Structure formats: structure tokens, C-alpha cells
Amino acid sequence: MTVIAAHAGLDDVYATVVARNAGDDEFHQAVHEVLGCLQPVLDRHPEYVDAKIVERLCEPERQIVFRVPWTDDRGRIQVNRGMRVEFSSALGPYKGGLRFHPSVDLGILKFLGFEQILKNALTGLQIGAGKGGSDFDPKGRSDAEVMRFCQSFMTELYRHLGPNTDVPAGDIGVGRREIGYLFGQYKRITNRYEAGVLTGKAPDRGGSVLRTEATGYGCAYFVQEMLATRGDSFDGRTVVLSGSGNVAIYAIEKVHQLGGRVVACSDSTGYVVHEKGIDVDLLRQIKEIQRGRLLDYAERIGADATYVADGRVWDVPCHIALPCATQNELDEHDAISLVDNGCVAVGEGANMPSTPGAIGVFRAAGVAFAPGKAANAGGVAVSALEMQQNAVRDSWSIERVDDKLRAIMSDIHARCYETSEDYGEPGNYVLGANAAGFVTVADAMLALGLV
């Protein structure tokens, strides 16, 4: 049987993705990276080629686009666009966050949903993949406006959700407050208290302890494992990270617990350097409670902290870098600056924060590099643990969830490392994560037949 010849070839699959999704640059980038790792996997598994697994994986199962009308505090009508890309349900209900940010469009959500397929597969838990959100900008909006927006958003989206169908969580611009409003409206419309329909809820209202911390903590755990393969650790090391949101704050907290010192972090307006180590309690208060800026942090610290407007946080010398803000925020130039300043390890807390050029620089310089789909999987993993707790109406202790999170991150690290070895490139975590995640989903798709 001429299985390989019958296959269009990965280049042709990629060309189809580009043609079908014109202008969706981030989606093209994410697909390109994954397909770039798959040839040796397909060589070993001609059955995947025959079943057109790659072609099927690159096309979302369903895409939902809807109007979100709402009224602002001055009584004016506003109209946003809501979206949900239900990418793959081969391993379980669609699972992935909601992002509220002006840059959100279908292309961004396809990239995030596609990454989510392999990430969720790596956790070893029964979760499919999706991603959603809106071009709504929560910045500067009152609580009441955010609530009205969330209620209108859910009034349309609820019909596509369910604890066994599609279970969103938070992402940029969507935290516990938004999840609370979204869940309240779902409950009201459906007349069902289905806690498992959303994750990231407050622990006293059906949420899991440590869900808020999970992505940042998990990223630090993964990097700790990666450093250990090189006889290194966080202990006494200088760390620089980007962002100062959910992922960044808890990555800082865990790095400090593991003996490292985070000396700089950023937001969309600039970065702050605090050589004694970022004061995570103050940062949390400014960002989570006051919803303020990093400039406020620098002003509160005084002479020990320096605020740099519009600069590149990657110019600050460090041993370990953790990009935790957004996609393509660390480019080739930044990577060169990091390497020149002695950086030896990079762990992606955000999704696809490093450009392909930057990853090339890291690989050439022998920097240990942990891609986001492996290093930031702790968030979705604890979301799946939240679903488990909701299913049996139970709440686990911090110790129990933390033990499970550590074990999951350690397993993901081991799977990525062993897979990279298996394919002859030990320590290439990009290859390891893509190949290991892909095989898990591909086997499930084969077992389920052509659906």
C-alpha cells in the first residue's frame, strides 16, 4: 500500500492551513512549529497518514462567532464580538480559557486552541481543547460594566457549554471576577448549578484551591525539572520575567520559594527592576486588587526600584528568563540580548511568547528551552482537577492539589524529555512536547473512527 505517497505531505498540509485561514498569522506560526516536528513521527506511524490525522487536527471541529451587545455606565450601547473555537474533543470535553483583549480575533483563538490540543494531551487528563473570548477591553471598565458584558457574552455562549461538552476557564483579561459573573449568568439561564461548566471559580464557590496559582507554580516546577537535568537549580539564581498578571505573579512567588530571585517584571507599558527581589505581596495588591500599573509598584518601593517606560525587560541580565505575558513578546533581538547577558534557561509561562527566530537563537546557544504547551500546562491541569472535584462535589486540600500539580508537571517533563531522546534529540523539548502530545491525540482519533 502506498501510504506515504498517498499522503499530501506536511508542506501541503501547511499550505492548505494558510490558504484556508488567510491572515491568521499566529495560527500559521503555531501549526508550522508543530508540523516541523512531525515527520519522524509519521515515518513511524503510517496509520496516522492513512487516517489523515494531521489534516483533521488542523481544522477546528466547530467555530462559533456571535454578537455581544451591552450597555456602558453612561447608558450607551456597545457592541463586541464573542467567539469560541471548539478545536478537538478527541480526549474529552473542549477545555481552554476565555481571553478578553482588543487584539482577540478568530486567528488568535485558533492559534491558542491548536496549542491547547497538545498541551491538554500532555497532562494525561481527559480534556479536549478549545479557546474563546472577545475583543472587549476590560481596561478602565467598572465592575458593573464588566458584569453586564459577561452576562451578555454568556447569554449567547451558554447553549454551547456544559460540564461534558465545553468547559471554559480564564486567560488574559479573564480572572476570578469574570468567571464569577459568567457562572452566575449560566446558572440563571439554565436553572442548573453545574459547577463543572467553568473552571477558575473562587474556592468557596466550587473552585479548586491553587487554580489561581497553578500556571505560574507549574511553570516554575517544570523549569526546576529542566534545570535539574543539567545539574542546575533556581537556588541563588537571578530570574527575569515578563508580565505581571496571573501567570507572572505566581511564577514569581514559586521561584522565590525555590530559592531564586526575580529581579524584574513588566506590563504593557514598561518594566520594573528591583534587585532585592520583586515584592510579590505588593505586586499582587497593585495588580489584583487595585488593578493599577507597575509604575505604582516602583513608586511604592522608592529608591530600590527602577521603572523603565517602553523598554525591553529582556535587556536585564539574568540566569533564567520566564516570558509570562503574551504571544511573540520575545524576539530574536531579545534572545540575543538574553544569551549575551548569560541566560542559560527559558521557560514559557505564556503561550508562544518566543518568536521562531528567538527559539533558533536559544537552540544555537544551547539554552535549555521549555515551550509553553509543556511549561504552562499546570493551569489547565488544575482546571481538570477542579472538574473532578465538581463532579463529586468535593474540595481537596492545598497539599493534595499541590502534590498532584507537582506530579503532573514532573510527568510532563519526563514525557517531553524521553520523547526527545527517543527521536534522537535529547533536551529538545519543542520536539518532545509536540511529538508526545500528538501521538496521544492521534491514537485517540484513530480509536474514535472518522468523526
Ligand SMILES: NC(=O)c1ccc[n+]([C@@H]2O[C@H](COP(=O)([O-])OP(=O)(O)OC[C@H]3O[C@@H](n4cnc5c(N)ncnc54)[C@H](O)[C@@H]3O)[C@@H](O)[C@H]2O)c1
Ligand atoms: N491564566 C492561565 O491559567 C494561563 C494558562 C496557560 C497559559 N496562559 C497564558 O499566559 C499568558 C498570560 O496570561 P495571564 O492569565 O497571566 O493574563 P493576565 O491578563 O492576568 O496578565 C497578562 C499580563 O501581561 C501583560 N502584557 C500584555 N501584553 C504585554 C506586552 N506586550 N508586553 C508586556 N506585558 C504585556 C499585562 O500587562 C499583564 O500583566 C497568556 O499568554 C496566556 O494565554 C495563561
